[in-house]
Amino acid sequence: MDEELQRNLNDKKPRKLPKKMPWVLPGSCEGCGDCVNHCPRECLKMTETNAKGVFVPWILDPFLCSGCGKCADCCIMGGIVTTEYVEQAIERFLKKRPEIYSQ
Ligand code: SF4
Ligand code: SF4
DSSP states (O other): OOHHHHHHHHHHOOSOOOSOEEEEOGGGOOOOOHHHHHOTTOOEEEEEEOTTSOEEEEESOGGGOOOOOHHHHHOTTOOEEEESOHHHHHHHHHHHOHHHHTO
C-alpha cells in the first residue's frame, strides 16, 4: 500500500474497519441498482459504465460501510461479492475511481 493511501486510511478511519467489504465485479453487473437501494448506510452510487455500457455501483465512502453484506446478498447477478481483504478493497475503491472522492 502506498504511503499517501496509508495516510488517508489512518486519517479517515473513524472506527474499527468492518470484517468484510463489498467487492464490485463490473463485468457481472446488469445495472439494476438493487444493491444501491438495499444499502442501509447509503454507501453505494451508480457510477460510470462497464464494458457492456451499463452503470455499475461503486462505494461513495468505504469508511461508511459496515460490511453487512446486504448489497451482495441482494444481487442475483453476482455483481457484488464480499471479501475479507478489507484494506485491499478500500484501496481499490479509493484508487480506481478517484473522481468519486474528489466531488
Ligand atoms: S451489482 Fe448486482 S444488484 Fe448492484 S446494480 Fe449490479 S446487478 Fe444490480
Ligand atoms: S456491505 Fe452493507 S453497508 Fe457496506 S455497501 Fe454493502 S449494504 Fe452498504
